[in-house]
Amino acid sequence: MTKKSPQTINHFLAAIKSFYKTALHLKLYKSQNPLIDANYNIAMGDITSLSMRENKPRLPQIAGTEIPTQTSYRRQSDSYFKLVANEWKPSIIADRDLPYIIYRAGSQAGCSLRDEVIIRMLFETGARINEILELTIGDYRQRIDQYEIAAHNKGSEKKRTKFLRFSQDLLKILIRYVNGERKAHAFSKQTFTKLSDNDLIFLTRNGDPYTYRAFYSQWTKITEQAKIKMNIHKTRHWFVTNMIRSIYETTNVSNQIELKKKELINYMKWKDPETIKVYEHFFNEAAFRDIYENMAKKMQEYEQDYLSGSHNLGESNDFSNTSLPAEEVEWINDFYKGME
Structure with missing residues (x-):
């Protein structure tokens, strides 16, 4: 496997x-x-x-x-x-602290500013590692928004068919890397604004294109420092998990949720929109846990009231009685039949 x-x-x-x-x-x-x-x-x-x-x-x-x-x-x-x-099936990585664990481990391992930019971009954009390593200065200039950069997608034959969105802080670090560390190692000693559109953003210390194999050795060193085993591609799964969590936290209106999920699917450029259902399943289970915990808490409160004598069950022992609306009672009865 x-x-x-x-x-x-x-x-x-x-x-x-x-x-x-x-x-x-x-x-x-x-x-x-x-x-x-x-x-x-x-x-x-x-x-x-x-x-x-x-x-x-x-x-x-x-x-x-x-x-x-x-x-x-x-x-x-x-x-x-x-x-x-x-x-x-994609992995569900729900640990909110994961990026910061990796960032801290990178700092402790003495990683370069170049690798810090790449790792932050992995977590902030949800892009594949090769999509990031092959970014050029022209890709950034192609987008109108200063916090976006054009990128190729898997199977797009290097055509820029998608864009990556990142934070203001990451843009500052990126420009600092290009004008400092990259400039020191590049053959062309130009700054961010004067570089050619075809110039790759990420270079080795010899001024060559920064490859996956070269980055992977640095990634391995950082994850070992963090004492975790993690494939680079899992940063993409973390991004999607975090985005869906954010969607559910910012709205509870069903049509808005569906709209935001469609926007996420378009951003990720998934060929199969069904991919998102794996992540939704995770959050549906999490939502059920919250509902269950709330019910269990209520049961504990009712139990304490009953044992203390402050709650009266009433004269009738008709436990079929309910205060639920009629349509809800009908739904529950149908549900019971399905359980038999």
Whole structure:
């Protein structure tokens, strides 16, 4: 199992399959195709030699002149790596303090200003790490709002089809990094306003593009300092969880909630809008816990009143009596029937 999505895995396996087929065809790879199952070959043997006459086409089985093929024979496939009967679901990360734990660990580990900007951008924007590492100065200039930057999306072939929103504090740190640390390491000693649109924002100390592998080594060092194990992609899950929490905290009007959720889906550029339902399920459970705790608290209060004698149950012992509205009673009765 992997934390990658099924679509990503299938694309990856298809690419490997095509690579080896091409390499074998061009005689650049002399070994056996690693996607072919060796155990299958041994078990099945050379079926062709048993069921075909040399230099002659095979006649139909009804003719009765050919050796019958094995009943268990099936056409061999090189698709031996498949995702079967497992549904990928995003992680729910509800710890409000997670970003600050990582920020503090980064400071303690002595991370650079560049890495601080990237990590803060991960948590504040919900972007994928490669979307951030490939940002250019022109991406920032493309947006009208000073707290936004254009970015490519997964599968957009580097086209800027989305934008990232960040805070005023992060913009200040970003400009400070570009005019200071980045300028010291870049080949072109230009400031934020004078850099070319094509200039990458994040560079190594050698002035080269900052790659995922290079950042990952720094991320590992920071998470070890924080004494947690966390994949970089989980910052994206944290962002979504926090955004949905904010939606429910800022309004309780159903149509406004739905509108805000649609805006979040559009911002995240999810191909499947159903993805958000996994996060909603988490908050629905949390809401139920609040309701349950409130009911349990009321029961404790009523119990104390009853034991102290301050509460009178009344002369009638008709426990079917209720003060609920008639339509609610009808709904409850239907609900009971469903439980039977």
